Amino acid sequence: MKIRDILNRQRTVSFEFFPPRERDRIPAMFRTIDRLSVFRPSFMSVTYGAGGSTRALTEEIVVRVKRETDAEVMAHLTCSAQSKEAVHSVLVRLDGAGIENVIALRGDPPKGQATFVPQAAGFEHATELIRHIKRNFSLGIAAACYPEPHPEAVDAKTDLEYARRKVDEGAEFLITQLFYDNRDFHAFVDRARQAGIDVPIVAGLMPVVSTSQIRRIASMCGAKIPPDLNRKLEECVDDDEAAREVGIEHTTAQARELWDSGVDGIHFYVLNRRYSVSAILRNLALPGHKGPPKD
Template sequence: MPAPQISFEFFPPRSVEASFRLHDTVQALAPLGPEFVSVTYGAGGTTRRLTHEAVSAIQRTAGLRVAAHLTCVDATREETLEIARGYAAEGVRDIVALRGDPPKGAERFVPHPEGFADSCELISALRETGDFTIRVGAYPDRHPEAASDTADIDWLRRKIDAGADGAITQFFFEAETFFRFRDACVKAGIDKPILPGILPIENWANTRRFAERCGAKVPAWLDDAFATARSEGREEARSVELATALCSELLKGGAGHLHFYTLNKPQLTRDICRALGIGPSPDTSGRRS
């Protein structure tokens, strides 16, 4: 089996200490040769400047291909496209285009009066520039705002039709969840790459709460697995075992690329990659040869 492609997601730091942690995370994971890394955008556009700074720093210091998250929240069309043009001027050619979460305290997304109404409008505008590889979000489990069980696939179809080059999924816990979604996408005529998103579980209680908020289904056996691991003092080892098993199933099922949500904490992601046989690239630039 050929070595899979991998990619990592980071989030922008909000403090000096967090800046050092991001730097250390990038340095720890860059030798694994990611195809690209992405940097998130805070809810309500709260990290717009920090995201830009992190993207620039990673590209400049680590020599990695960086995908910048860009959302429709709390900005005019021109302001959003100006950010994109700034990225293009710096040589950033990858965008993860998202509608974005509502600002803190808001119950639902409300477009800026002069902004993009949804991710499809943003994707179309970015595609017209001709400058970017555009990836979008996808939801193997039903998104909390989805109107029906098929709505997420319908929305992904619209985003692909608008010009997206591929998608990265929300995290999930069982390979069958991804395969079922992938097969439904193929049936719907979606032929662009869909990268499975993997969230290494550092703290099960926190991950479970996060999953419930974003609609990711939590299988009962995971509660039992981590309860046992906690009693045995093996939570970290169990996390690596379970994530490695999930990734192995995905690779055997035809997924050729794994996207890891690192939470700016590299150890679990690095251990999982090592368990999968993904080692440092011989290419000293940090890119997979």
Template structure:
């Protein structure tokens, strides 16, 4: 593992002066609840598709609450676009047989990539308990999916430790179990300190975790909403970030600029630390993720620039 290289002083080179466009990205969306939200989602997909993402994933609500909408959205992406669609699957609210059947349906629909997660209970704050006859955890789910079909599988990782893990070592041991069960990569929960990711990546490598670990990037415009997300996953919101959003409640354009600046600086520091793969939690909006990719030198792929749709 080469030493970590940190960004130079802002009074030397410009932050993105060395960005060479040598990155790969993926984007995460959630299934829409209304026609208006669906229009926003598909507008975002069409905006981001020309950047040639490795894949786009669709989330699964707590307690499996969006199962049907997730399935419909993933299948539509696979059917109507040239993008690689990845479906989230969790252990919550279904038996092994039911989850395996969902996986078979995805495979038959042409979906070859699954994001395999333990999942959260439908009731906020409740502790996870395995479904009777269900998968006990994400490692078991990964092994089960691999027995259904040769899926490409991504799993979750937690630079600041999952709230249910007793220690950092136990959390990393759980990640290794998921990789050893057949997962191809780990995507981290969001974080706001580049050091937390870079140290996590290096400790994981020292433990023999050889699969790629991709940082999850959340451009923040709603601090209150982000606090809820962070409480559920063990992420830390630094006080300085809260201060930067103070007084901007009625200034959405200013919030967007601040959000873009914070996320872009995080990505620039990760890039300087050798990171070349990024996963963006888009919240079904394209602008911030697109802007950050642009700053990192990523440009639309010529072959995909006109239209992301497949011909009928």
């Protein structure tokens, strides 16, 4: 089923996984997927490795998740560092394997490279990839958007204009980059609606794994850590378990406020770990979502 059709009927809760670097970690990943399936996610997605090493695994895993769980799935696809032909072949394979949804992305610059340099024979931006998918496939298409502008963006207005173009080209819903201050999300949604973006905007939330990890990821994505959260995390620099609990409390409060204010959906960047997301969802018991079983 197209995820846009799910979003037309209900607000969604979804989980994002990444293909492990080593094949022998796949069973552990599927155990996590299995354990999180009890929360009856609206869909699960599998990221596409920027460096290339795990790209084939994305296809394999997303097909397995579709076959082995009750959840709808979405494959991530980036066009960086690949020719248009290579990207097209991935889409043909996904389509042939019965995958109905993709999130079309550009991808980050490779490690050690500050700015993105497109391949001569490749797509330059997500907008081009979305146009290609729309013209050649009947897949459901999602795209990324940025409540705090993308790190390479000229400015917030231009970044929003590109988000609007992604929708004009065929993106049926948007998922935000992670953020830790809901005011950034609400301000972005207001600006997006004013700019004529009328598709669902799903909020991307990433629970904390450790102080150092969240600081690194937030800085890479250009996401602020609010002073209050930052101060609490500072107290757990050497205690990942405590940092995780701080994160659970923060993300629970974020998700509750978003849900209460009518968000279209919440997408959890699960990082292949179930503990935090399980705790958050149990804390929330979201009304209106099919929800976790009582136990």
